[in-house]
Amino acid sequence: MSLAAQGVGVVRGGQHLLRDVDVAVRAGEVLAIIGPNGAGKSTLLSSLAGDQAPSTGSVTLDGQPLGGYSLEALARRRAVMRQVTSIVFDFLVHEVLEMGWLPDHAGDRGVRREALDTLVAACELGRLLTRRFNTLSGGEQQRVHMARALLQIWPDDTLDGARYLLLDEPTSSLDLAHELLLLRLIARRAHEDAGAVVVMHDLNLAARFADRILLLHQGEVRAAGTTDEVMNAELLTDVYRTPVRIAHDDNRVLVLT
Amino acid sequence: MASSIGDALSPAVRAVWWTPARRLQGLWVALLAIAAAALAIGAVAIPLFSLIDGSASLLQRTLFTEIRLPRVLLAGVAGAGLGLAGAALQGLFRNPLADPGLIGVSGGAAVGAIAMIVFGSAVALPESFSFYAMPIAAVTGASLATGFLLVFSRVFGHFSVVTMLLVGVALNALATVVIGAFQYLSDDAQLRTLTFWMMGSFGRATWPALWPALMLMVLSAAVLLRKSRALDLLQLGESEARALGIDTVRLKWQVVLCAATVVGAGVALSGIVAFVGLVVPHLVRLFIGANHSLVLPGSTLLGAALAICADLVARTVVVPAELPVGLVTSAIGAPFFLYLIARVRPV
Amino acid sequence: MRRTTCRKAFSPGSIRRWVIAFVAVMPLLPSAAGAVTQSCDPVEDSGRIAAAGGSITEIIYLLGEQERLVAVDTTSVFPPEAMQRFPSLGYVRNLSAEGLVAMSPTLILGEEDMGPDEVLTQLGRLGVTSVRLAEDPSAAGIIEKVRCVAGIIGKAPLAQAKIDADLQSKLTALDALPTPDRPARVALLLGIRDGVPLAAGSGTSGDGLLRMVRAQNVFADVSGWKPVSMESMAAMQPDIIVVPNRGANAEGGVEGFAAHPAIRLTPAAQRGRIIAMDGMAILGFGPRTLDAALTLSRRIDGALNAASDGD
Numbered sequence: 067m068s069l070a071a072q073g074v075g076v077v078r079g080g081q082h083l084l085r086d087v088d089v090a091v092r093a094g095e096v097l098a099i100i101g102p103n104g105a106g107k108s109t110l111l112s113s114l115a116g117d118q119a120p121s122t123g124s125v126t127l128d129g130q131p132l133g134g135y136s137l138e139a140l141a142r143r144r145a146v147m148r149q150v151t152s153i154v155f156d157f158l159v160h161e162v163l164e165m166g167w168l169p170d171h172a173g174d175r176g177v178r179r180e181a182l183d184t185l186v187a188a189c190e191l192g193r194l195l196t197r198r199f200n201t202l203s204g205g206e207q208q209r210v211h212m213a214r215a216l217l218q219i220w221p222d223d224t225l226d227g228a229r230y231l232l233l234d235e236p237t238s239s240l241d242l243a244h245e246l247l248l249l250r251l252i253a254r255r256a257h258e259d260a261g262a263v264v265v266m267h268d269l270n271l272a273a274r275f276a277d278r279i280l281l282l283h284q285g286e287v288r289a290a291g292t293t294d295e296v297m298n299a300e301l302l303t304d305v306y307r308t309p310v311r312i313a314h315d316d317n318r319v320l321v322l323t
Numbered sequence: 324m325a326s327s328i329g330d331a332l333s334p335a336v337r338a339v340w341w342t343p344a345r346r347l348q349g350l351w352v353a354l355l356a357i358a359a360a361a362l363a364i365g366a367v368a369i370p371l372f373s374l375i376d377g378s379a380s381l382l383q384r385t386l387f388t389e390i391r392l393p394r395v396l397l398a399g400v401a402g403a404g405l406g407l408a409g410a411a412l413q414g415l416f417r418n419p420l421a422d423p424g425l426i427g428v429s430g431g432a433a434v435g436a437i438a439m440i441v442f443g444s445a446v447a448l449p450e451s452f453s454f455y456a457m458p459i460a461a462v463t464g465a466s467l468a469t470g471f472l473l474v475f476s477r478v479f480g481h482f483s484v485v486t487m488l489l490v491g492v493a494l495n496a497l498a499t500v501v502i503g504a505f506q507y508l509s510d511d512a513q514l515r516t517l518t519f520w521m522m523g524s525f526g527r528a529t530w531p532a533l534w535p536a537l538m539l540m541v542l543s544a545a546v547l548l549r550k551s552r553a554l555d556l557l558q559l560g561e562s563e564a565r566a567l568g569i570d571t572v573r574l575k576w577q578v579v580l581c582a583a584t585v586v587g588a589g590v591a592l593s594g595i596v597a598f599v600g601l602v603v604p605h606l607v608r609l610f611i612g613a614n615h616s617l618v619l620p621g622s623t624l625l626g627a628a629l630a631i632c633a634d635l636v637a638r639t640v641v642v643p644a645e646l647p648v649g650l651v652t653s654a655i656g657a658p659f660f661l662y663l664i665a666r667v668r669p670v
Numbered sequence: 671m672r673r674t675t676c677r678k679a680f681s682p683g684s685i686r687r688w689v690i691a692f693v694a695v696m697p698l699l700p701s702a703a704g705a706v707t708q709s710c711d712p713v714e715d716s717g718r719i720a721a722a723g724g725s726i727t728e729i730i731y732l733l734g735e736q737e738r739l740v741a742v743d744t745t746s747v748f749p750p751e752a753m754q755r756f757p758s759l760g761y762v763r764n765l766s767a768e769g770l771v772a773m774s775p776t777l778i779l780g781e782e783d784m785g786p787d788e789v790l791t792q793l794g795r796l797g798v799t800s801v802r803l804a805e806d807p808s809a810a811g812i813i814e815k816v817r818c819v820a821g822i823i824g825k826a827p828l829a830q831a832k833i834d835a836d837l838q839s840k841l842t843a844l845d846a847l848p849t850p851d852r853p854a855r856v857a858l859l860l861g862i863r864d865g866v867p868l869a870a871g872s873g874t875s876g877d878g879l880l881r882m883v884r885a886q887n888v889f890a891d892v893s894g895w896k897p898v899s900m901e902s903m904a905a906m907q908p909d910i911i912v913v914p915n916r917g918a919n920a921e922g923g924v925e926g927f928a929a930h931p932a933i934r935l936t937p938a939a940q941r942g943r944i945i946a947m948d949g950m951a952i953l954g955f956g957p958r959t960l961d962a963a964l965t966l967s968r969r970i971d972g973a974l975n976a977a978s979d980g981d
């Protein structure tokens with residue numbers, strides 16, 4: 067039971083964006099994808115989401131290729147959140163949030179209400195709900211999209227198989243407090259019954275919240291494994307072309323530059 | 324759909340949320356009131372209750388059923404179609420300036436209808452089919468324009484919104500050329516028919532001509548009205564909509580073809596009535612909400628109300644003559660369009 | 671994936687359902703009966719007439735039956751009283767069904783181009799008779815139109831008296847015009863639209879007028895009113911250009927018209943042979959078009975003679 071890429075390569079306009087990537091995320095864990103700019107992090111996330119078919123290799127969900135699922139079925143199994151894009155029309159925040167509720171979710175009104183109330187509280191959206199989405203700050207918009215993604219994979223007892231969260235730098239615009247709030251939320255949801263794949267920029271946060279880390283460099287997997295295995299000073303210094311030191315504090319791995 | 328919006332959240336928020344649905348109901352009331360007024364007012368006075376209590380003369384009765392009722396109905400459905408198609412296309416293109424005219428839909432419909440005006444008499448059509456000829460020609464023209472759009476986007480291998488808009492610009496230029504050529508080929512009488520047809524009028528409504536167009540429009544409108552959730556999700560972006568289970572390629576085709584049918588069938592009977600498709604959805608978003616479960620029905624209702632109103636003005640200000648209704652809608656729409664351009668940042 | 675989804679959207683099943691639904695309802699739909707006649711026989715009731723065409727209004731005045739008129743169209747400029755006295759129906763091609771009904775006419779009498787047809791159909795259903803007069807842009811056609819209008823409103827003997835007293839002599843005078851060996855090469859222009867002259871080709875009222883005065887229409891090869899390029903204006907070498915006053919005034923009078931880039935290269939402009947006349951008089955094809963044709967004939971002769979004197 068996993069969302070897995072086997073030998074995935076992506077070629078666009080003659081450029082190898084990804085080459086022979088193997089990765090799998092299982093329910094109950096957070097997988098962080100790190101790497102310098104242009105390493106192919108977002109491309110890998112898109113491939114895992116089924117948004118763009120890989121040029122070589124395959125992506126499977128519970129052993130079945132993504133192409134074998136209908137878009138509706140896939141939507142029930144995994145939620146995707148990319149970097150925030152603007153919305154042209156003046157939607158209200160609650161309207162954007164409710165876009166995450168799938169019409170074929172088995173839950174009745176009560177379930178939906180409970181889900182919304184829970185997520186509104188968890189993402190601290192209470193005071194924003196009736197505001198226009200476009201008037202929100204980038205960080206506030208990210209919190210709304212996060213809640214929307216979590217609503218999309220709200221537990222549904224009638225559905226077999228684990229759920230997955232695919233997030234592309236979900237906290238890039240957030241202040242410190244909200245960044246930690248959201249990452250804790252992601253980790254908690256993952257540890258319940260969902261697998262999370264999170265593209266991250268901040269190595270310290272990746273070290274702190276990820277169960278496993280995938281280091282991409284120039285479209286290839288440079289390292290994959292537990293935090294201790296990947297957060298290696300020599301490796302990071304080489305990949306980021308910046309001197310990096312690793313420190314340990316209170317069982318936490320700290321990356322220092 | 325509209326009534327379920329927000330019902331799942333806390334009571335304080337819900338207290339604000341029921342208003343959009345109420346406003347939609349208000350629009351219904353306004354439409355019915357305007358339609359009743361349009362049915363009662365005209366060059367010949369027909370008190371509506373006189374039709375019910377039987378005191379109306381035979382002439383009044385016949386005038387009501389044969390002229391005024393089909394006319395108000397045509398204005399209503401053509402306006403509703405333009406409003407609905409405008410709203411759906413704006414949602415599809417994520418562009419508040421999108422209009423059935425913009426992507427070549429109206430242009431294609433006009434080419435089809437004008438071809439029928441100029442060449443129709445040369446083709447001997449059976450009497451019972453002649454009323455289908457105009458709407459079918461216009462819908463065919465509109466669909467050909469959108470079909471061209473498909474072929475073109477396939478060649479590019481990518482169906483982006485920008486490609487669509489640019490091809491729309493080219494299609495409109497092409498339609499202008501073809502219409503110009505038809506104008507050159509047409510004789511004097513056809514030319515004058517054409518000129519007035521292009522300014523738009525609801526005065527040509529007769530029952531036999533109305534039914535075929537009405538059927539096409541109702542079927543397509545029913546499909547469009549069911550796309551509100553998909554169009555909402557599309558606002559997040561195409562990839563996001565797909566991630567939420569929307570087949571965006573199919574959605575685009577359904578919306579474009581149904582909008583073409585709704586617009587084409589209306590254009591066939593009323594000519595080009597400008598700006599309704601642009602103004603109406605914008606007003607609905609402003610006063611009711613951006614959610615497509617509000618915008619689509621709202622634009623349908625307001626489009627009908629606006630067109631009936633514009634027609635009422637067109638046929639009562641210079642009695643016993645009348646103004647082309649396109650002049651009235653353009654007089655309202657053109658300044659509004661400039662205001663929109665000034666207000667909306669280019670997308 | 672794209673291919674399969676497209677196929678789903680256009681599945682044969684869904685298209686078939688549409689077609690079946692459509693065809694099933696087709697025979698249930700009523701069809702309209704034609705309500706417009708084109709005959710000169712007297713109609714049942716011609717007590718209240720809506721006239722859609724300048725020549726018709728003119729003829730009704732000629733017959734002294736203007737008391738029967740209830741409304742006239744925008745081309746009914748002669749006699750001037752008509753437009754002041756009666757409500758306007760608007761343009762003859764763009765009649766309003768309900769506006770007409772409000773005037774409660776018993777008869778709508780129109781020129782060949784009256785419309786739209788749908789409006790006449792609607793009026794037919796309300797029991798209003800519409801008669802469309804055949805268009806024949808010739809001197810005989812004008813006489814025939816007078817007879818026809820009079821016939822329809824039951825005044826045939828009166829019409830014959832008017833014709834005998836006045837019109838017949840003009841017709842004879844026109845018929846007596848000599849046919850020159852080398853007829854004058856004339857262009858009849860409606861005016862200049864978007865910088866391009868709009869010329870009378872064959873089958874137009876303008877062409878009919880030029881035939882009446884035995885002139886040669888230089889644009890007889892094109893049919894209908896057509897925009898013509900500057901180059902073809904120059905190439906056609908018209909000796910004389912005839913233009914309605916309104917068309918000339920739009921360019922600032924005859925001098926301004928002659929100076930227009932599209933006109934000034936023609937012999938007509940260079941020799942000052944531009945003839946401006948009342949547009950409805952020359953092109954309306956009512957009784958006074960007979961007078962206008964005689965006047966035009968004299969002015970063409972005058973222009974040609976004056977020019978040849980100058981040579």
